[in-house]
Amino acid sequence: MKRANLVAGIVLVGLVIVTALVSLLWTPYDPVRVDPTAVLAPPGADHVLGTDGFGIDVLSRLMVSARTCVLVGLISVGIAAVIGVPLGIVAGQRGGWLSELIMRGSDILYAFPALLLAILLAAALGASTVTAMTAIGVATVPAFARVTRASTLQVMSQDYVLAARASGTPPVTIAVRHILPNVAPVVGVQASVAFGIAILAEAALSYLGLATPPPTPTWGRMLRDAQTYLFSHPALAVWPGLAIGIAVLGCNLLGDGLRDLLDPRLKEVR
Template sequence: MTDITATEPVRPGGLWLSFTRNRLSWVGLLLLAAIVFVAVAAPWLAPYDPLEQNIVARLEPPSAEFLLGTDSYGRDVLSRLIYGARISLFVGFVAILIAMVIGTAIGVISGYIGGVFDQIVMGVLDVMLSFPTLLLGLMIAAMLGASLENLIIAIAITEVAPFARVARAPTITLKQRDFVEASRAYGCGPLRIMFRHILPNMLSDVVVMSSLWMASAIRTEASLSFIGLGVPPPTATWGGMIREGFENILDAWWLAVFPSFAILLTVLALNLLGDALRDASDPRSR
């Protein structure tokens, strides 16, 4: 009886039940929801304008007036931290969405066609995977220049290869299944088979991994902003705030510590959520 149950397909209700049974999944979900709420409600939650300068109050430590202190231009750190969440979440979400669409399409097409075409595509992807994510993003961002759009493009390109790898493996298995052969015999074309029959059967794996790689995208965004290849100032970004605080780390520790802690919480929430989704979608873990 146990073996029969283990081989049955996972229903959405069972997937949700497996997800909710994991206590850490709730921690990640609630923490991420709180961060998203802060980013969306930034105009109402931020006590000051994140770009407003007050030279008289520059480098003020955390106090009742400025809860997280001020930077070298007298700008409120808390307000900039709240608005910086918008940039980090937007860049991470859009970059991963672009990478997921392009990478999944490449993986499905390459795995379905196979042969020499598959070898050439996988060879190119292997070259991309041979570079560390940050180094590849650094090279692309340096060539394109510092801007929000170029930052998203650079991060998206670095994540295309992993998505293609994840999509290719199940495609090779699924294209040999009976329902695909039946569709082919019925007269369905390759594009219809790939994106109507194969893609829906492996999309859950791609979506689960996207939550984990979004954390990587946020780290990459912070790293590129730290070295000056992210969103140009004075726009508030967590990586840019850490860079500004690094110059005053001994005199004004709060400038770098609080943005670093915000990145830590966001990456932790995404990793907890991604691990819970991966375990819930894996029949062996249940």
């Protein structure tokens, strides 16, 4: 039972990823095809989860939305990791005024959440998937920088790193050979948690019309479209909400499971 969170997280995240991959090759119906003869059709043999107010198959929209969700999560977390991890290593390795500069810059960036950055970028560049990915990625950089710096400071205090520094090993070599492999587990845990946050942020941005534009379906837009039928057909809001909940819960459980597995301080004493 010690790894129950990890297994549950892998299953839920795997379900989302498999759904996204399957949608590349097959969906029950065209996810953007309007069928006036099947408006608000109930779940049945023809439409497993029914249709929306435009007669579009709900299951097909959910499957394609998973693809957008995974894409935004991967790219935004990649942006945050590529920028935040090196900054955290430099801050922890060098120290002094440079570390203070990086950390204070992270504090300033925390004042600009993903939603605000997306609004600014949408005003300048227009609402798009790239806008959402960039805003979420940049807003997540401080989290990666902070956890990486904390782990780097721990590694820098180890005897083998002190010996490497005393022998004249260049800082870049120390960072690549000693620091990066040791901070990788912490970064992996942070990445899994950040993936869930990115999914939730993308849904919020899509709900506000600041992310992927129509006709490409997203879970956030499906929630917004379901508002009109919230009391007459509440299932239209339940399905995308459930999909978002499963994806975020899976990422959080995966992060908790990885932390329990990789952090020696949390291992059970035998």
